[in-house]
Structures are given as C-alpha cells and as structure tokens.
Amino acid sequence: MKGEARTLEIINKIREHRENEKQLEWRGTFKEYLELVKEYPHIAQTSHSRVYNMIKDAGVVERDNQKMYKFFGDDIFGLEESLEKLVEEYFHSAARRLDVKKRILMLMGPVSGGKSTIVTMLKRGLEQYTRTDAGAVYAIEGCPMHEDPLHLIPPHLREDFYEEYGISVEGHLSPLNMMRLEKEYNGNIEDVMVERIFFSEDKRIGVGTFSPSDPKSQDIADLTGSIDFSTIAEYGSESDPRAYRFDGELNKANRGIMEFQEMLKCDEKFLWHLLSLSEEGNFKAGRFALISADELIVAHTNEAEYKAFINNKKNEALHSRIIVMNIPYNLKVTEEERIYEKMIDKSDMANVHIAPHALRTAAIFSILTRLKEPKNQSVDLVKKMKLYDGEELEGFKEQDVEELKKEYQDEGMDGIDPRYVINRISSAIIRKDVQSINALDVLRSLKDGLDQHASISDEDKERYLDFIAAARKEYDEAAKKEVQKAFVYSYEESAKTLMDNYLDNVEAYCNKNKIKDPLTGEEMSPDEKLMRSIEEQIGISENAKRAFREEILIRISAYARKGKKFDYNSHERLREAIQQKLFADLKDVVKITTSTKTPDESQLKKINEVIARLIDEHGYNSVSANELLRYVGSLLNR
Numbered sequence: 001m002k003g004e005a006r007t008l009e010i011i012n013k014i015r016e017h018r019e020n021e022k023q024l025e026w027r028g029t030f031k032e033y034l035e036l037v038k039e040y041p042h043i044a045q046t047s048h049s050r051v052y053n054m055i056k057d058a059g060v061v062e063r064d065n066q067k068m069y070k071f072f073g074d075d076i077f078g079l080e081e082s083l084e085k086l087v088e089e090y091f092h093s094a095a096r097r098l099d100v101k102k103r104i105l106m107l108m109g110p111v112s113g114g115k116s117t118i119v120t121m122l123k124r125g126l127e128q129y130t131r132t133d134a135g136a137v138y139a140i141e142g143c144p145m146h147e148d149p150l151h152l153i154p155p156h157l158r159e160d161f162y163e164e165y166g167i168s169v170e171g172h173l174s175p176l177n178m179m180r181l182e183k184e185y186n187g188n189i190e191d192v193m194v195e196r197i198f199f200s201e202d203k204r205i206g207v208g209t210f211s212p213s214d215p216k217s218q219d220i221a222d223l224t225g226s227i228d229f230s231t232i233a234e235y236g237s238e239s240d241p242r243a244y245r246f247d248g249e250l251n252k253a254n255r256g257i258m259e260f261q262e263m264l265k266c267d268e269k270f271l272w273h274l275l276s277l278s279e280e281g282n283f284k285a286g287r288f289a290l291i292s293a294d295e296l297i298v299a300h301t302n303e304a305e306y307k308a309f310i311n312n313k314k315n316e317a318l319h320s321r322i323i324v325m326n327i328p329y330n331l332k333v334t335e336e337e338r339i340y341e342k343m344i345d346k347s348d349m350a351n352v353h354i355a356p357h358a359l360r361t362a363a364i365f366s367i368l369t370r371l372k373e374p375k376n377q378s379v380d381l382v383k384k385m386k387l388y389d390g391e392e393l394e395g396f397k398e399q400d401v402e403e404l405k406k407e408y409q410d411e412g413m414d415g416i417d418p419r420y421v422i423n424r425i426s427s428a429i430i431r432k433d434v435q436s437i438n439a440l441d442v443l444r445s446l447k448d449g450l451d452q453h454a455s456i457s458d459e460d461k462e463r464y465l466d467f468i469a470a471a472r473k474e475y476d477e478a479a480k481k482e483v484q485k486a487f488v489y490s491y492e493e494s495a496k497t498l499m500d501n502y503l504d505n506v507e508a509y510c511n512k513n514k515i516k517d518p519l520t521g522e523e524m525s526p527d528e529k530l531m532r533s534i535e536e537q538i539g540i541s542e543n544a545k546r547a548f549r550e551e552i553l554i555r556i557s558a559y560a561r562k563g564k565k566f567d568y569n570s571h572e573r574l575r576e577a578i579q580q581k582l583f584a585d586l587k588d589v590v591k592i593t594t595s596t597k598t599p600d601e602s603q604l605k606k607i608n609e610v611i612a613r614l615i616d617e618h619g620y621n622s623v624s625a626n627e628l629l630r631y632v633g634s635l636l637n638r
C-alpha cells in the first residue's frame with residue numbers, strides 16, 4: 001500500500017472508532033433512565049458486582065475441579081488457584097453485597113509476582129467493559145464524581161423502589177447534586193439529566209491510581225478533592241459545594257476501581273478515609289456531609305511490609321477492614337516459561353534467537369528457588385518440581401501431588417522473581433554480542449547475577465548454586481535426547497533392521513533352532529547377548545525373558561493369521577526397547593561424530609543432516625544448533 005493510502009486507512013479507522021463510540025452514547029432524563037433500569041437492571045449494579053461480572057462474562061472453564069478465568073488467561077500464568085480464591089472469595093462475595101465488600105482488597109505477594117499486572121488488567125478491563133451492553137454505566141450528567149443516578153431517589157421512597165425494581169439503593173445524594181437539583185431542576189428529580197459514562201483512567205472517569213508521595217507533604221486533597229479558592233468569591237462560602245473541586249482520586253474513581261499503590265507506606269490519615277469509605281460507603285471531604293461513593297479499592301504489598309503493619313498496634317482497627325489475598329509466585333515450570341516468553345515478546349529482545357530449552361532451564365532454576373523442601377521423604381525437590389508441573393512420574397499418583405501441595409500453606413512467597421531472570425537473559429545477550437543465546441549462557445548469567453543480587457543471603461546463595469547445578473543436569477539430559485533424536489531419525493532404517501534381527505533370534509530361540517548367518521550361510525545358535533541387550537532396556541529380567549519372547553511370537557502369529565504385517569509399531573514395549581537400544585548404541589556414533597575435530601566426509605554429511613534437522617524441526621538456528629552439537633559431544637566424552 002502506498003503511504004497516502006495507508007494514512008487514509010488509519011484516518012478511516014479513527015473515524016469508525018469515533019462513530020462506534022458515538023453510537024454508544026446515551027442521554028436522557030432520570031425518568032427515562034428508570035425505564036432503562038426496569039428493562040436492564042444490571043446497569044444499576046454496584047462496582048464490585050460489575051467487576052465480578054466482567055471476569056465471569058469473559059468466560060470460565062473448569063478443569064480438574066479448578067476454575068480458569070479467560071479474563072486473566074492471556075497475561076497471568078500458573079496462578080489459577082490464587083485467582084479462583086480472589087474471584088470467588090472476594091469479587092463474587094462482594095458482588096452479592098456480602099460483608100467482604102466493606103473491606104479493602106489487599107493483594108499480598110513477593111516482588112514481581114504479578115500483583116500490578118492483575119490490578120492493571122482489572123482497570124483496563126473495566127474501561128473496555130463499560131463500552132459493552134453488559135458493563136454499561138450511567139451517571140448524573142455533569143457530576144464530577146459520576147454519581148449514581150439512583151441516589152436521586154429520596155430515602156423514604158427507597159423501600160417502594162426496592163419492591164418495584166428489586167434494587168436496593170445505597171448511599172445518599174451528594175451535597176453538590178443536592179444543590180444542583182434545587183437550583184437547576186427546581187427540585188424535579190424526574191428531570192435531572194442522566195448520561196452513559198465510559199470509564200477511562202486518562203480522562204479520570206471511574207478508574208484511578210493513588211500513590212503516596214512524601215508523607216509529610218502529601219495533601220489529603222489528592223484523595224478527596226479540595227476547595228477551589230478562586231470560586232469562593234463567586235459562591236460566597238467555603239461550604240458551598242460548587243466551590244469545591246471533587247477531583248481527588250477517590251472522587252474520580254467513584255463507580256469503578258481505585259488502585260492504592262504502596263498503601264501501607266501511606267500516612268495513617270489517608271487510611272482512615274479509606275476505612276470509612278469501605279466500611280460505610282462514604283468519606284468526608286471539605287466541610288460537607290459525608291459523601292457516598294461506590295468503588296473497589298485494591299492495594300498491594302509484600303509480606304514483610306504487611307507483617308510490620310500487622311505488628312504495629314496503632315493499626316489494629318485497620319486489620320479487620322482489610323481482606324488479604326495471597327498472590328504467590330507461579331510454581332509450574334511450563335507456565336514460568338510462558339511468563340518469560342511474554343516478557344521477552346514485550347521487550348527489545350523480541351528478535352533475539354533464544355535456543356530451545358534456554359527459558360525452560362531458567363524456569364527450572366526459578367521454580368526450585370521457590371519450592372519448599374518436601375516433608376515426604378520419598379520426594380526430592382526436583383521430583384516435586386516435575387510433579388507440580390503435571391509430569392507423570394513412576395510411582396506417583398495425582399493424590400500424591402495434592403498431598404505435597406497441602407504440606408505448606410504459604411509456598412511461593414519467596415525465591416527468584418521473573419524480572420530478575422529476564423534481566424539476566426538480557427545481560428547475557430549484551431555480553432555475548434550475538435543475537436542468539438542458549439541455556440548455558442542463561443545459566444551462567446543467572447549464576448553471575450547472584451553476587452549482585454542484594455537481597456540474597458549467603459545461605460540462600462549456597463542453595464541457589466545447587467539449583468543452578470540441578471537445572472544444568474536437567475538441561476544436559478534434554479540436550480542429549482535432542483541430539484540423539486536428531487540422529488535417530490536418519491536411523492529409522494536401522495530400527496527396522498535391528499528389530500528384524502531380534503525377531504529372527506527370538507524365533508530360533510523359541511523353536512530351539514539354529515539361525516543362518518546371512519553372509520556365510522553358517523549355522524549359529526541364537527545371539528543371546530543381542531537379545532538380552534535389547535530386553536534389558538525395558539527391565540526384562542533373566543527369568544522373564546522366555547515369557548516375553550514367547551508372547552512376541554504369539555503376537556506375530558496372531559498377526560499372520562489376520563494377514564497383517566508385524567512391524568516396528570506392532571508391539572509397544574518391543575518398540576520402546578528397540579528405540580532405547582538404538583539410543584544407547586548411537587551414543588558412540590553421536591559421541592564420535594560430535595566430538596571429532598577432523599570429521600571425514602561421511603561424518604561431515606551426518607553432522608550437516610543433524611544440524612539441518614535441528615533447525616527445521618526443533619527450533620534452532622545455525623549458531624545454536626552448532627553450539628548444541630559441540631556441547632553434547634563434550635558431555636558424551638566426559
């Protein structure tokens with residue numbers, strides 16, 4: 001497309017967007033609004049209820065008794081249990097007007113564990129949701145606090161209203177709208193103009209963020225608004241609500257959500273406002289009667305800060321007004337990998353080649369630092385890590401995983417955070433000066449970083465070094481497998497040859513025959529050594545070998561009777577034994593081919609084949625594939 005055409009396209013899109021927004025607009029009298037409420041009662045829901053419905057409407061799937069919310073699905077990984085608790089125990093209960101609504105929501109968890117991300121998703125989500133039918137919100141027109149129009153219903157009529165509409169109205173009309181009702185509408189409630197509003201943090205509608213600055217200089221006005229001295233002369237008095245600017249964060253976030261950053265670092269006087277707001281649904285501003293507000297307040301903190309707060313007697317009254325939800329680190333390797341992928345996609349490293357297993361290896365390290373030592377003696381930390389990630393390990397059942405999880409209530413509240421890992425990956429890239437890094441580069445960088453990490457104690461450092469070694473071990477296994485697989489594929493033929501050979505021997509063994517050497521025609525006894533070397537791969541003992549061999553012969557004749565061909569895939573365990581034997585045999589080929597400094601022609605051909613396969617089928621580039629081969633070569637020669 002030419003530049004001009006592209007500009008035109010963008011302009012058209014902007015116009016379209018504007019027209020869509022226009023379509024959503026609504027303006028009418030309070031009387032008309034009531035008709036709307038009659039038809040669509042959900043437009044009058046509380047802020048908590050709207051947040052809950054937003055999450056629910058995005059879709060919930062249940063798997064293995066675990067709810068998963070699509071709302072969080074694209075950005076938060078591995079925190080299903082915590083999110084279910086948060087949504088059910090807080091949002092759902094609060095939506096039903098239960099007591100939890102009266103408490104400030106406090107997300108508590110370790111640094112970079114996703115708390116801010118969750119809050120941001122709620123904020124951005126609400127902005128979108130209020131642009132849908134299900135999430136529509138209406139307010140008294142021109143009100144700086146976007147006051148709920150239902151506040152116009154006089155208290156003595158609210159019972160009747162409830163009878164008729166099934167909606168209980170909480171909160172009373174603000175001093176400003178009370179005055180406007182008199183002055184602009186002559187007290188005629190039904191004429192008061194109502195409009196549909198669309199949340200937008202940028203425009204300060206329904207979404208706000210409060211972050212404390214220096215506690216000594218910070219003004220409560222940031223939270224609750226302030227007198228507008230320039231208009232006092234016009235209105236004659238400081239207590240005229242028109243001379244007040246309702247532009248604090250609490251005012252602006254009314255009907256929606258306010259994020260309270262660093263709440264526990266805040267001066268107490270700020271917290272008391274919140275208390276009354278959450279508990280009574282109102283707060284005090286200027287010289288006015290209490291102002292009703294309906295908003296979800298969400299704060300976040302780490303464990304240490306929270307404990308200090310709890311231990312301070314002065315804060316006692318606040319404790320019971322806060323509901324704490326744990327947001328621990330993710331504890332699943334596979335999900336941790338996804339976190340890194342997401343963070344890298346969003347960073348300036350997005351076009352760097354990251355070799356397969358690099359992120360997984362880093363994830364293994366991180367998860368190990370977060371897990372607590374199992375009390376169950378038969379499980380070590382690496383096994384626990386695998387079980388948590390849903391791997392099936394021999395001798396363990398699903399029940400065992402549940403038992404492990406129950407051993408600790410507060411797992412995942414410390415350890416290495418995702419941002420640290422991303423920083424180390426980034427510095428590995430800078431140091432290597434190649435647009436390609438592998439698992440070893442990452443591990444090395446993680447290790448180097450431990451010295452610079454201020455908050456790691458010497459004791460932890462020792463443990464972490466062990467975890468780096470453990471992650472390295474896992475990587476070594478994966479690397480060897482990957483290379484062997486790449487070799488084996490070209491050996492598909494040899495798998496078949498090996499099996500045919502095995503079957504000939506088995507047949508002779510069972511029928512007490514000799515077999516003929518294909519070359520010399522010489523008669524020989526069955527090759528016991530060959531048969532055993534294959535059977536041992538899947539743990540068939542000397543005593544069990546006869547039964548196994550006979551079973552195979554029976555299978556072959558059953559196949560023959562049905563006119564089917566017995567091949568490589570016809571007997572699962574046999575196939576596995578052959579594959580493993582091949583791997584074991586290949587070890588030498590791989591070892592020699594990968595480590596030779598002066599490959600001959602056929603070795604060179606093999607190497608190129610393997611590298612091509614690593615690139616085409618396994619996600620490597622030529623740098624990382626060569627690095628992998630060299631590394632596996634050195635491993636096999638140890």
Ligand SMILES: Nc1ncnc2c1ncn2[C@@H]1O[C@H](COP(=O)(O)OP(=O)(O)O)[C@@H](O)[C@H]1O
Binds near residue numbers: 111116329339
């Ligand atoms: N469980 C997780 N799922 C997805 N991303 C995560 C998760 N935990 C941390 N992150 C990512 O790590 C980074 C730091 O998270 P952040 O939300 O700022 O943490 P916090 O506010 O708890 O310190 C963000 O890029 C975030 O997306």
Ligand SMILES: [Mg+2]
Binds near residue numbers: 112115116117
């Ligand atoms: Mg944060």
